[in-house]
Amino acid sequence: MFNAFLKKQLLVFIRNPEVIILQLVMPIVLITILGFALGGLFEGEKSPIEAKVAYVSQGNEEDDIEEFKTFLQKSRLDPEAIAAIEGQIKTLLPLKILREDVFENDKLKEFVHVKEVEPEKLTKLKKNKDYAVIIEVPEKFTYHFLMSVFFPSEQTSEKPELKLYQNEDRELASQLVADIIEDFQHQYTLQTALAKIGIPMNPEMKQPAESEVSIQSISAVKSVSAIAYYTIGISMMFVLYVASMAGTFAFAEKESNVYTRIILSRASRTSYLMGTFISAIIIAFIQLLILFGFSFIAYGVKWDDLSSFLAITICIAIAVGGFATLVTTLNYRFHSQTFSNFFSSIGVTIFALLGGTFVPVKGMSETVAEIGKLTPDGAAMNAYLNIYQGYGIETVIPQLVTLCIYGMMLAVIGVSIFPKEVRQ
Amino acid sequence: MLEAIDITKQFKKKKVVDGLNMYIESGETVGLLGPNGAGKSTTISMISSLVPPTSGDVRFRKQSILKNPQELRRVLGVVPQEIALYNDLSAKENLLFFGRIHQMSGKQLQKKVDEVLELIGLSEQKKVITKHFSGGMKRRLNIGASLMHDPEMIIMDEPTVGIDPQSRNHILETVKRLNQEMGMSILYTSHYMEEVEFICDRIYIMDQGRIIAVGTKDEIKSILSAEKTLTIKVEQPNEKFIQSIRQEGLVKEVQSSGNMITIVIPKEVNLFARLFQLAEGTETTIQSIEAQTPTLEDVFLHLTGRALRN
Numbered sequence: 127m128f129n130a131f132l133k134k135q136l137l138v139f140i141r142n143p144e145v146i147i148l149q150l151v152m153p154i155v156l157i158t159i160l161g162f163a164l165g166g167l168f169e170g171e172k173s174p175i176e177a178k179v180a181y182v183s184q185g186n187e188e189d190d191i192e193e194f195k196t197f198l199q200k201s202r203l204d205p206e207a208i209a210a211i212e213g214q215i216k217t218l219l220p221l222k223i224l225r226e227d228v229f230e231n232d233k234l235k236e237f238v239h240v241k242e243v244e245p246e247k248l249t250k251l252k253k254n255k256d257y258a259v260i261i262e263v264p265e266k267f268t269y270h271f272l273m274s275v276f277f278p279s280e281q282t283s284e285k286p287e288l289k290l291y292q293n294e295d296r297e298l299a300s301q302l303v304a305d306i307i308e309d310f311q312h313q314y315t316l317q318t319a320l321a322k323i324g325i326p327m328n329p330e331m332k333q334p335a336e337s338e339v340s341i342q343s344i345s346a347v348k349s350v351s352a353i354a355y356y357t358i359g360i361s362m363m364f365v366l367y368v369a370s371m372a373g374t375f376a377f378a379e380k381e382s383n384v385y386t387r388i389i390l391s392r393a394s395r396t397s398y399l400m401g402t403f404i405s406a407i408i409i410a411f412i413q414l415l416i417l418f419g420f421s422f423i424a425y426g427v428k429w430d431d432l433s434s435f436l437a438i439t440i441c442i443a444i445a446v447g448g449f450a451t452l453v454t455t456l457n458y459r460f461h462s463q464t465f466s467n468f469f470s471s472i473g474v475t476i477f478a479l480l481g482g483t484f485v486p487v488k489g490m491s492e493t494v495a496e497i498g499k500l501t502p503d504g505a506a507m508n509a510y511l512n513i514y515q516g517y518g519i520e521t522v523i524p525q526l527v528t529l530c531i532y533g534m535m536l537a538v539i540g541v542s543i544f545p546k547e548v549r550q
Numbered sequence: 551m552l553e554a555i556d557i558t559k560q561f562k563k564k565k566v567v568d569g570l571n572m573y574i575e576s577g578e579t580v581g582l583l584g585p586n587g588a589g590k591s592t593t594i595s596m597i598s599s600l601v602p603p604t605s606g607d608v609r610f611r612k613q614s615i616l617k618n619p620q621e622l623r624r625v626l627g628v629v630p631q632e633i634a635l636y637n638d639l640s641a642k643e644n645l646l647f648f649g650r651i652h653q654m655s656g657k658q659l660q661k662k663v664d665e666v667l668e669l670i671g672l673s674e675q676k677k678v679i680t681k682h683f684s685g686g687m688k689r690r691l692n693i694g695a696s697l698m699h700d701p702e703m704i705i706m707d708e709p710t711v712g713i714d715p716q717s718r719n720h721i722l723e724t725v726k727r728l729n730q731e732m733g734m735s736i737l738y739t740s741h742y743m744e745e746v747e748f749i750c751d752r753i754y755i756m757d758q759g760r761i762i763a764v765g766t767k768d769e770i771k772s773i774l775s776a777e778k779t780l781t782i783k784v785e786q787p788n789e790k791f792i793q794s795i796r797q798e799g800l801v802k803e804v805q806s807s808g809n810m811i812t813i814v815i816p817k818e819v820n821l822f823a824r825l826f827q828l829a830e831g832t833e834t835t836i837q838s839i840e841a842q843t844p845t846l847e848d849v850f851l852h853l854t855g856r857a858l859r860n
Contacts, residue, residue, distance in 0.1 A: 387628070390628055
């Protein structure tokens with residue numbers, strides 16, 4: 127029986143020219159127009175990740191070295207040992223290596239831009255959302271560092287620690303810088319320990335091996351073109367129209383008494399609604415495949431991770447199925463097509479605006495962006511954009527869960543409040 | 551076989567059906583006659599288990615269907631007044647769909663589709679999309695869809711509304727065949743007297759939610775056996791003439807429509823001469839006067855004071 131509902135629904139959708147126009151022709155036209163007209167908004171970005179780093183030093187590295195040398199002279203070490211330590215100091219200065227060798231690395235400079243800022247501006251700087259990360263070097267950092275390396279048992283020695291302020295609004299970029307510094311720290315600690323027992327510092331240490339991995343992973347991230355962005359955005363908007371169409375067709379079934387026939391055939395209300403749910407999922411899935419397929423053939427918007435792409439497409443289709451079920455139920459319950467009309471005119475537009483169909487929500491307020499992520503459009507767009515840029519499926523699990531919850535929850539609500547008696 | 555016992559349906563404060571009793575025996579063809587708004591469709595909805603009555607009971611083979619309608623639904627076909635079909639599917643696709651929701655499949659389904667298409671005379675047009683059909687063809691397919699599961703009983707709600715005479719005849723013949731050749735019980739509602747007279751063995755006449763007469767055609771017509779109907783055709787409608795007829799003591803009913811006036815008088819009364827006098831007095835020209843034997847229409851007029859199609 128379920129197959130009957132499915133087959134019928136597919137035929138009804140396919141045979142309606144207005145459906146084809148609304149579901150396929152209009153989004154293709156919009157993708158083309160917006161993709162080309164607003165291409166400039168996206169072309170300025172060489173990389174999807176750009177991290178601005180502020181470097182604030184509360185002390186002075188030269189003064190710290192001098193203070194350490196004074197300490198050396200006053201120590202009980204013999205002159206030969208003092209000379210050896212002084213010889214090693216130049217190769218051990220972590221801040222110098224971090225500034226000159228890590229952040230000045232050619233590959234990294236494409237993504238990370240470091241600016242030295244005076245300490246007195248630190249408070250103001252923390253409120254500046256432009257910076258992904260602020261690195262604060264505390265007073266006497268280098269002195270304490272050298273003391274911890276050569277005189278770890280000295281009581282005056284403090285554990286040298288850099289302070290890192292990460293901007294939560296720039297999660298990806300700030301995490302990237304934090305990872306690079308952490309990698310650097312691990313490598314550095316290891317090499318220093320080896321140096322202390324007589325194994326010389328590896329010259330390549332100046333470009334830590336793990337940092338190299340991070341840099342390469344950033345290089346692998348694909349930038350999003352306007353056409354790719356609008357293929358995703360417009361598709362996410364128009365796929366929701368499947369739900370309102372399903373509701374409209376269902377209401378027509380009720381008005382023409384076809385639903386009466388269905389009930390008299392001893393089909394249950396649940397199987398009728400499940401037919402709506404599953405057919406909406408399949409239609410939404412096919413629609414998205416056609417739209418993304420067109421974009422691939424016409425504009426070269428290619429998905430490298432096809433299985434992740436399909437996973438997201440299935441999840442958004444499930445969400446659409448949930449909406450279709452609920453809209454159908456509300457149309458039946460209130461004996462009116464108002465809910466289909468409301469959903470297609472107001473609901474879809476609000477979801478599209480909040481979800482970032484037309485402009486990326488990152489440019490909006492923090493609250494709007496957060497709400498946007500919870501909309502089906504926003505969740506699906508985030509997931510698609512991440513996968514398109516080359517991130518793994520694990521980065522989009524929350525979005526996939528959100529979409530599936532939408533679908534299942536709305537379907538359950540739809541079934542549970544579907545009217546037992548149908549008004550004539 | 552199917553019995554409605556004192557059923558009432560009330561929407562808010564309005565009683566649409568009020569204490570209705572009726573029954574249909576196996577193999578019987580029953581007509582439910584009444585004007586628009588009489589409550590026929592609501593009655594059908596209650597009898598076919600779609601809408602529960604506000605009070606009263608509906609029983610199928612002595613069992614109430616209010617709590618368990620499944621047994622009735624298994625053997626019942628309903629032809630709604632609306633064209634309850636998918637306009638974007640072909641005739642065959644529609645029948646396949648309605649067969650499938652009745653758990654039919656495979657060769658059995660295909661065979662039944664062919665049989666029904668043959669019966670409703672749409673075999674040649676089976677691949678035509680329904681929206682391209684004429685009104686009559688849609689009505690035939692509307693009946694076909696309710697025959698897919700071989701029902702024992704079929705309820706038809708005004709199945710000939712708004713169609714051409716040829717399609718109407720085809721439908722009436724089909725309904726007769728369903729009853730006579732296939733033994734189906736039929737409840738046929740209409741406000742066309744001649745259809746009900748042609749098809750039905752027994753007739754219920756309904757008005758304003760109540761049954762006002764019941765019986766065979768002859769039994770119902772016998773209500774008017776003491777009366778006769780005169781149809782007067784005048785050149786120009788004249789209210790004075792109609793009023794003067796109404797004032798005649800022996801005239802029981804007067805109805806007018808355009809230049810036609812229908813009156814009901816006792817059978818033994820000869821009113822011809824008096825009518826010409828009244829016409830002369832009100833400057834009305836009578837073109838013809840025709841005496842008729844009673845029809846169901848006359849019975850309805852007699853019982854309600856209104857014409858069926860008003």
